[in-house]
Amino acid sequence: MKMSTLFLPLTAILLILGLCACDGNRSATDDGTRPAFLQIGEFAVNRLSAERIDVRDGAGRTLVLIPRDAPMPTGVDPNRVVRIPVERVVAYGYFEVATLLALGVLDETLVGVTTPQDRWYIPEVRRGMEEGRIAFIGDASAIDFERLKLQQPELVLTWDPSIIPLLNTLNIPVVVTTTPQAMCLGARMSFVKFLAPFFHREQEAEAFFNRIDDTLRDIRARTAAAPQQPKVMWGDVYEKRVMVEPGNSWVGELVGLAQSNYQFRDIFGASCIEISVERFLYSGQDADILFTYRDRKSGATSKEALGRLNALIKDIAPLKPEGRVYAPLPHYHQSGDKLDEILFEISAILHPELYPGYRLRYFDELPDTDPVITKDSAYDHF
Amino acid sequence: MKTLIIHCWHAMASIRLTIILCILLTLNAAWGYFCLHGNASLYMPMNDMGLIPWAKTYGRSSLLLTAWFFLLLFLLALLVCNTFTCTTDRVYRLLRAGKTTSPMCLAFKLAPHLMHYALIIILAGYLCSYLFSQVLTGQTLVPGTHLSLPGAKGQVTFTSFAPEYYQGQRLDFFTDHILTPRAHLLLSSENSTREAILTATRPVRFQGYTLHMIDFAPKSLGGMNMPTRIDLHIRKDPGVFLYLSGMALFSIGLLFYVCEWILLKEVNKQSV
Numbered sequence: 001m002k003m004s005t006l007f008l009p010l011t012a013i014l015l016i017l018g019l020c021a022c023d024g025n026r027s028a029t030d031d032g033t034r035p036a037f038l039q040i041g042e043f044a045v046n047r048l049s050a051e052r053i054d055v056r057d058g059a060g061r062t063l064v065l066i067p068r069d070a071p072m073p074t075g076v077d078p079n080r081v082v083r084i085p086v087e088r089v090v091a092y093g094y095f096e097v098a099t100l101l102a103l104g105v106l107d108e109t110l111v112g113v114t115t116p117q118d119r120w121y122i123p124e125v126r127r128g129m130e131e132g133r134i135a136f137i138g139d140a141s142a143i144d145f146e147r148l149k150l151q152q153p154e155l156v157l158t159w160d161p162s163i164i165p166l167l168n169t170l171n172i173p174v175v176v177t178t179t180p181q182a183m184c185l186g187a188r189m190s191f192v193k194f195l196a197p198f199f200h201r202e203q204e205a206e207a208f209f210n211r212i213d214d215t216l217r218d219i220r221a222r223t224a225a226a227p228q229q230p231k232v233m234w235g236d237v238y239e240k241r242v243m244v245e246p247g248n249s250w251v252g253e254l255v256g257l258a259q260s261n262y263q264f265r266d267i268f269g270a271s272c273i274e275i276s277v278e279r280f281l282y283s284g285q286d287a288d289i290l291f292t293y294r295d296r297k298s299g300a301t302s303k304e305a306l307g308r309l310n311a312l313i314k315d316i317a318p319l320k321p322e323g324r325v326y327a328p329l330p331h332y333h334q335s336g337d338k339l340d341e342i343l344f345e346i347s348a349i350l351h352p353e354l355y356p357g358y359r360l361r362y363f364d365e366l367p368d369t370d371p372v373i374t375k376d377s378a379y380d381h382f
Numbered sequence: 383m384k385t386l387i388i389h390c391w392h393a394m395a396s397i398r399l400t401i402i403l404c405i406l407l408t409l410n411a412a413w414g415y416f417c418l419h420g421n422a423s424l425y426m427p428m429n430d431m432g433l434i435p436w437a438k439t440y441g442r443s444s445l446l447l448t449a450w451f452f453l454l455l456f457l458l459a460l461l462v463c464n465t466f467t468c469t470t471d472r473v474y475r476l477l478r479a480g481k482t483t484s485p486m487c488l489a490f491k492l493a494p495h496l497m498h499y500a501l502i503i504i505l506a507g508y509l510c511s512y513l514f515s516q517v518l519t520g521q522t523l524v525p526g527t528h529l530s531l532p533g534a535k536g537q538v539t540f541t542s543f544a545p546e547y548y549q550g551q552r553l554d555f556f557t558d559h560i561l562t563p564r565a566h567l568l569l570s571s572e573n574s575t576r577e578a579i580l581t582a583t584r585p586v587r588f589q590g591y592t593l594h595m596i597d598f599a600p601k602s603l604g605g606m607n608m609p610t611r612i613d614l615h616i617r618k619d620p621g622v623f624l625y626l627s628g629m630a631l632f633s634i635g636l637l638f639y640v641c642e643w644i645l646l647k648e649v650n651k652q653s654v
Contacts, residue, residue, distance in 0.1 A: 035443065037439045037440075037442070037443045038443070039423075039424065039440060039443060039444065041423055042423045042426075044427070044439070044440070046439055056427065057520075059519075059520040059522070059613065060427070060430060060519045060520050061519055061520030062519070141607045141608075141609065160608075160609070161520070161522045161597075161611060161613060162522065162524050162599065162608070162609040162610070162611035164520075164522040165522060165523060165524050165527040166524075166527075176520070179423075180597065181422075181423065184420075240555075240557075240604065241555070242555070248420065274555075276555050277555060
């Protein structure tokens with residue numbers, strides 16, 4: 001058999017694939033602007049028709065989005081049907097609430113949260129709770145389901161799938177917003193596009209995405225000729241466990257994009273993944289910068305304080321005088337709608353020489369030791 | 383027409399084609415390695431949504447990353463045709479010549495061809511799985527809750543969670559972590575009720591479905607106060623029978639092949 005005879009069908013299949021590729025690029029909705037299928041990390045949005053959108057949530061569950069007045073589709077579990085635009089939402093985490101804010105629907109739709117009013121830094125949420133529009137439905141590990149039911153949510157956004165069976169009995173659809181693997185940078189910045197169809201806010205999602213994209217372009221351009229490539233760790237050592245951000249997380253990818261070396265880039269898995277203390281210490285030997293999960297309230301007041309909390313880590317390089325340690329400020333976790341500013345700030349931390357005069361807004365650089373409060377300074381404070 | 387068919391048959395049965403296909407499959411696998419790297423989330427949904435819906439959505443939307451997979455399917459299809467024609471050619475010749483040899487000797491000679499047929503059945507089984515499986519994803523249960531299986535009158539109740547924890551001394555950081563997540567299930571049908579233990583590596587069969595534990599919580603004692611739950615995927619997979627049959631056939635072929643090899647060794651020893 002001649003070689004040319006074999007390559008004929010192969011060329012044919014490659015041609016077909018090419019044609020499919022061209023066709024795939026054309027596959028868009030009627031208005032020609034939105035792709036019919038959009039993958040966002042482990043999430044997906046599939047626009048089947050003007051009347052039906054199938055979405056895949058973080059737990060791999062398919063939910064069907066239909067207009068509010070459309071008849072119930074057949075062959076679909078009613079608990080997986082969401083009528084859009086959604087008008088009443090309960091959100092478990094800060095990330096979901098910040099995404100609602102980014103979409104511009106928080107004021108109109110959010111009716112329940114799992115954090116009490118005094119721990120919120122988002123003015124819209126605080127105001128909503130003061131006015132009674134937004135209810136505290138209990139801590140995430142002890143939800144008051146009666147209170148939740150009173151709020152009459154049409155959708156619950158949660159990271160905790162264990163509530164699904166109970167919410168099924170209440171006929172409230174649930175979207176799981178976390179994934180088994182950490183969200184990469186692309187998924188993190190595109191997550192708004194996953195929630196957008198629930199509220200008919202696709203344009204706002206696109207604008208948010210473009211803003212982040214512009215910031216990333218700026219970071220790439222600024223850091224392209226960075227004189228140094230600092231070594232970065234993101235994680236913490238607790239009493240029994242060591243948790244870090246893996247290399248596949250948005251943090252790991254951002255550090256790489258900003259011409260720096262992420263010390264855990266070879267680790268793959270879930271966000272806040274557990275590793276051995278030996279691995280943490282090994283990576284800490286020559287790291288320049290450590291980002292901790294802890295904030296001041298949980299003891300990250302100085303490098304010395306971190307060393308006191310866990311003597312094992314006191315000798316890692318970032319905790320030495322020439323190293324740098326950053327702790328998140330309390331409002332950091334609730335600032336997902338300002339992801340562009342956060343990415344910009346992280347880049348500024350990695351390359352301070354490229355961002356002269358930049359003042360930190362989301363992180364705090366820890367001093368070597370805790371400030372000594374004398375009697376006089378204490379009076380000064382008052 | 384007959385000549386054309388015979389010509390095609392001989393072209394397909396060419397051993398040269400086998401070698402070229404094997405080289406192309408190796409190159410394709412190398413291409414796939416780079417496409418898979420960091421993009422596992424693109425391929426994982428195929429496990430539950432099946433090949434055709436996957437190809438129409440994930441496969442089509444990221445063709446630059448998935449083209450190697452479609453090419454792989456094409457090359458595998460060619461390899462199956464090549465293996466079938468090539469094997470059938472030889473089996474036909476063996477059977478014609480077999481009239482003069484003993485049945486045992488013929489069985490030994492057919493062993494490698496049996497393994498080739500088995501390989502085709504295994505591949506067909508996997509294709510069948512990815513084409514016709516019915517999968518219910520993200521079925522979460524907490525103790526005391528139940529779910530009903532579609533199209534069946536069975537009910538699965540999650541009664542309790544009794545995991546096995548790491549109690550060793552060598553891996554300090556692993557202390558109190560769950561080694562075996564054991565979920566006790568009550569499987570009720572119209573006529574009977576039975577208990578079953580589901581673990582992450584041991585699925586439970588019930589009324590034509592298999593229940594697979596995909597995730598569970600909590601993962602350890604202490605740590606975050608996570609409520610107890612198990613996440614299930616429920617599959618009805620018509621391909622399982624096919625590829626298990628293929629594997630059984632392959633084992634029989636292998637057994638005959640090994641027997642022949644041992645016997646030949648003995649004969650050679652005696653002749654020396």
